[in-house]
Amino acid sequence: MTTPPDAPALPTPAARRIGDWVAGLRRVDIPEPVAAVALSCIVDTLGVALAGAGTEAAVLAADVARDTYTPGPAPLLAGGRLCMEGAAFANVAAAHALDFDDNSYAGFVHGSAVVVPTALAAIGMAGGTGGDLLTAVVAGAEAQYALAEAVGNGVYHAGWWTTALFGTVGAAAAAAKALGLDRRSTADAVAFALCGTGGLRACFGTGAKPLLAAQAAANGVRAARLAARGLIVPHGVVEDPRGFARLMAEDRFDPTALESLGRRWRLLDPGIDTKLYPVCLSAHAAMDALRDLMAERGLGAADIASVHCRVPPVVAANLTYARPATAGEARFSLHFAVACVLLHGTLTLEHLSWAVLTDPAVGAVIGRVSMAADPDWNADADRARLAPEGAEVTVETVAGERITRFCPSARGTVARPLLAAEHAAKFKSCAALAVGAEGAECLHLKLQNLELETDLSRLLQLRTMPTIHDPDEKRS
Numbered sequence: 001m002t003t004p005p006d007a008p009a010l011p012t013p014a015a016r017r018i019g020d021w022v023a024g025l026r027r028v029d030i031p032e033p034v035a036a037v038a039l040s041c042i043v044d045t046l047g048v049a050l051a052g053a054g055t056e057a058a059v060l061a062a063d064v065a066r067d068t069y070t071p072g073p074a075p076l077l078a079g080g081r082l083c084m085e086g087a088a089f090a091n092v093a094a095a096h097a098l099d100f101d102d103n104s105y106a107g108f109v110h111g112s113a114v115v116v117p118t119a120l121a122a123i124g125m126a127g128g129t130g131g132d133l134l135t136a137v138v139a140g141a142e143a144q145y146a147l148a149e150a151v152g153n154g155v156y157h158a159g160w161w162t163t164a165l166f167g168t169v170g171a172a173a174a175a176a177k178a179l180g181l182d183r184r185s186t187a188d189a190v191a192f193a194l195c196g197t198g199g200l201r202a203c204f205g206t207g208a209k210p211l212l213a214a215q216a217a218a219n220g221v222r223a224a225r226l227a228a229r230g231l232i233v234p235h236g237v238v239e240d241p242r243g244f245a246r247l248m249a250e251d252r253f254d255p256t257a258l259e260s261l262g263r264r265w266r267l268l269d270p271g272i273d274t275k276l277y278p279v280c281l282s283a284h285a286a287m288d289a290l291r292d293l294m295a296e297r298g299l300g301a302a303d304i305a306s307v308h309c310r311v312p313p314v315v316a317a318n319l320t321y322a323r324p325a326t327a328g329e330a331r332f333s334l335h336f337a338v339a340c341v342l343l344h345g346t347l348t349l350e351h352l353s354w355a356v357l358t359d360p361a362v363g364a365v366i367g368r369v370s371m372a373a374d375p376d377w378n379a380d381a382d383r384a385r386l387a388p389e390g391a392e393v394t395v396e397t398v399a400g401e402r403i404t405r406f407c408p409s410a411r412g413t414v415a416r417p418l419l420a421a422e423h424a425a426k427f428k429s430c431a432a433l434a435v436g437a438e439g440a441e442c443l444h445l446k447l448q449n450l451e452l453e454t455d456l457s458r459l460l461q462l463r464t465m466p467t468i469h470d471p472d473e474k475r476s
Contacts, residue, residue: 011255013187013234013235013236013237013238013239014147014150014235014236014237014238014239014253014255014258015187015188015190015191015194015233015235015236015237015238016183016187016235017255017258017259017261018143018146018147018169018173018186018187018190018258018261019176019183019184019185019186019187019188019189019190019235020183020186020187021142021143021258021261021262022139022143022173022176022177022186022190023176023177023181023182023183023185023186024183025135025138025139025177025262026135027131027132027134027135029262030134030135030138031265033268034138034265034267034268035134035138037267037268037271037272038134038137038138038141038267039134039447039448039450040272040274040423041102041111041112041115041116041137041141041267041272042112042116042133042134042137042447042450043423043427043444043447043448044101044102044112044274044423044426044427045095045101045102045112045113045116045117046077046095046116046120046427046431046443046447046460047426047427047428047430047431048095048098048100048101048113048278048430049077049091049094049095049101049113049116049117050077050094050430050431050433050434050435051098051100051349051430051431051433051434052093052094052095052096052097052098052100052210053077053078053094053434054078054433054434055094055097055098055210056207057093057097057207057210057211058078058090058093058094058097058210059078060093060207060211061089061090061093061094061210061211061214062076062078062090062093062094064089065082065086065087065089065090066080066082066086068086069082069083069085069086069087069089070082070083070086071083072084072086072087072124072125073124073125073127073457074086074087074088074120074121074122074124074125075087075120075121075124075457075459075460076090076091077090077091077094077117077434077460078090078094081124083125084121084122084124084125084175084221085121085218085221085222085225086218087117087120087121087124088117088118088121088122088171088175088214088217088218088220088221089214089215089217089218090214091117091120091121092113092114092117092118092210092213092214092216092217092218093210093211093213093214094117094210095112095113095114095116095117095210095213096110096113096114096163096209096210096213096214097207097210098278098331098349098352099209099275099278099279099280099331100275100278100349100430101113101275102272102273102274102275103272103273103275103281104145104266104270104271104272104273105270105273105388106145106146106148106149106266106270107144107145107147107148107149107151107153107155107156107162107166108148108153108156108162109144109145109148109162109163109166109167110163110167110213111140111141111144111145111163111166111167111170111272112137112141112272113163113213114140114144114163114167114170114171114213114216114217114220115137115140115141115144115167115170115171115174116137117217118140118170118171118174118175118217118220118221119133119136119137119140119174119175119177119178120133120456121175121221122136122174122175122177122178122179122221122224123136123178123456124456124457125178125179126178126179126180127457128178128456129451129453129454129455129456130449130450130451130452130453130454130456131450131451132178133178133450133456134450134451135177136174136175136177136178137174138267139173139174139176139177140170140171140172140173140174140175140177141170141174141266141267142261142262142265142266142267143169143170143173143190143261144166144167144169144170144173145166145266145267146257146258146260146261146266147166147169147238147257147258148162148166149254149257149266150238150253150254150255150256150257150258151238151244151245151248151249151252151253151254152249152252152254154249154250154252155248155249156201156314157314157317158248158250159200159201159202160198160199160200160201160248161199161200161201161203161204161209161212162199163199163212163213163216164197164198164199164212164213164215164216165197165198165199165216165248166197167199167213167216167217167220168193168194168196168197168216168217168219168220168223169190169193169194169197169220170220171193171216171217171218171219171220171221171223171224172186172189172190172192172193172220172221172223172224173186173189173190173220174220175189175220175221175223175224175225176189176190176224176227176228179224179228181224181227181228185227185228186224186227187235188223188226188227188231188232188233188235189220189223189224189226189227189228189231190223191233191234191235191237192223192226192227192231192233193219193220193223194237194238194244195233195237196219196223197216197219197244199212199216204280204318204320204332205320205321205324205326205328205329205331205332206328207328209328238253239253270414271414272414273410273412273413273414274412274417274418274423274426275412276410276411276412276418276422276426277337277346277347277348278331278347278348278349278352279330279331279332279333279336279337279347279352280318280319280331280332281389281410281413282311282314282315282318282319282334282389283315283319283333283334283337283338284389284410284411284412284413285387285389285390285391285407285408285409285410286309286311286334286337286338286391286393286407287337287338287341287346287347287410288407288410288411289391289392289393289405289406289407290307290338290341290342290393290395290405291341291345291346292405292407293393293395293403293405294341294342294345297403299395299397301342301343301365302398303397303398303399304342304368304395304396304397304398305368305396305397305398306368306369306370306395306396307338307342307368307369307370307393307394307395307396308369308370308371308372308393308394308396309334309338309369309370309371309372309391309392309393309394310371310372310374310391310392310393310394311334311371311372311373311374311377311389311390311391311392312373312374312377312378312384312387312388312389312390313373313374313375313377313378314388314389315334315371315373315389315391316371316372316373317373318332319332319333319334319371320332320333321333321335321336322335322366322371323335323363323366324336324357325357326357327352327353327357330352330357331352334369334371335366335369335371336357336362336366338369339362339365339366339369340356340362342365342368343361343362343365349430349433383408386408386409386415387407387408387409389410390406390407390408390409391406391407392404392405392406392407393405393406393407424444427440427444427447428440428441428444431443431444443459443460446459
């Protein structure tokens with residue numbers, strides 16, 4: 001049966017649209033502001049991954065990867081080399097283990113933690129350059145963010161963990177780009193990745209969270225490898241009545257989000273939020289509000305009788321541990337984050353330790369902290385848009401004074417970006433935990449000049465000495 005000449009053209013399926021754009025993307029097509037953000041994502045992600053390589057979840061991932069996958073040219077942050085799928089699995093677990101990696105509001109996705117290590121592993125296999133790595137990162141990031149935007153944030157609120165859900169797409173796109181797959185094969189990789197994707201927010205606060213991100217990366221790489229060998233998958237898996245949009249996004253799908261690939265860059269809009277604190281981003285606005293208030297009024301923990309945080313429903317849904325017993329739970333505890341600000345003025349990796357978690361002073365201060373979700377937060381469209389994870393913090397002093405501070409956006413978010421010096425300091429402090437201060441300085445310089453690197457096989461040839469471990473290991 002032939003199509004009548006006057007019949008309307010069928011829309012290009014989502015997976016094919018993504019595949020066409022990813023396969024056709026060249027470094028010259030990427031505007032320099034987009035490239036600059038992508039480079040920042042690469043630097044930040046590798047820094048937190050090096051710090052996270054010694055955590056219990058990352059060590060577990062690396063051990064399983066060595067037992068499961070064949071040796072190959074792709075570098076492991078924990079030392080050694082594996083095939084690209086194994087390296088992606090292990091390194092993504094390290095990148096997300098500390099929950100210190102970046103976020104994007106295009107789908108509430110930890111995009112870089114999946115895409116950057118995957119692209120590095122695939123470039124390691126393909127023998128590409130620094131410019132190739134940057135291009136693969138942009139391809140993977142934009143692909144997953146565009147699709148996440150196309151189906152909306154309802155999937156996150158419904159309980160799906162979007163980093164695992166869309167991370168498979170980002171990993172498949174980044175690997176396909178690095179391996180030089182054509183348009184059809186790239187679309188096949190994206191479609192197959194989507195057919196098997198998933199992840200539940202019920203895992204928050206446990207080692208399952210970084211391991212689900214790692215699994216998403218491995219699945220995306222495997223999808224690209226299968227497509228490279230000839231796997232053919234229907235490209236309409238998003239739009240199909242039995243497909244992704246219907247089953248996971250309540251049938252919401254806006255194809256214009258994909259049509260804008262290469263014209264509107266999600267790395268710039270909505271952009272990337274870089275974390276200043278190694279805990280869930282939902283806690284950051286309240287921490288900043290309290291820090292600013294204490295500094296302005298000259299208050300210490302002894303001066304404050306109580307702290308009440310009024311937050312959006314999504315913040316309360318993410319920060320579910322009022323009295324965390326493990327480092328994983330502490331990363332999803334507003335009470336612990338606020339207690340650290342009260343006692344220590346900030347929250348760093350050092351505070352996610354067994355000694356701090358079991359400190360009686362921390363337990364006592366946590367008792368002064370309360371949180372309430374405001375069900376009307378999103379009724380104000382401007383507040384919902386400008387302060388999606390904001391906080392209103394009210395402090396009552398021992399003298400009886402009540403002081404309220406509203407923080408719509410935390411430091412490090414797109415609205416309040418970190419300074420270049422702060423980005424550098426974060427990388428060096430994280431990387432130094434694995435490679436020492438001198439190694440961190442050397443690697444930072446290499447990464448700042450990434451596109452001058454013609455052979456990435458030596459990029460991470462630094463002696464790794466992981467020292468950050470999950471305090472859960474010390475529980476009796």
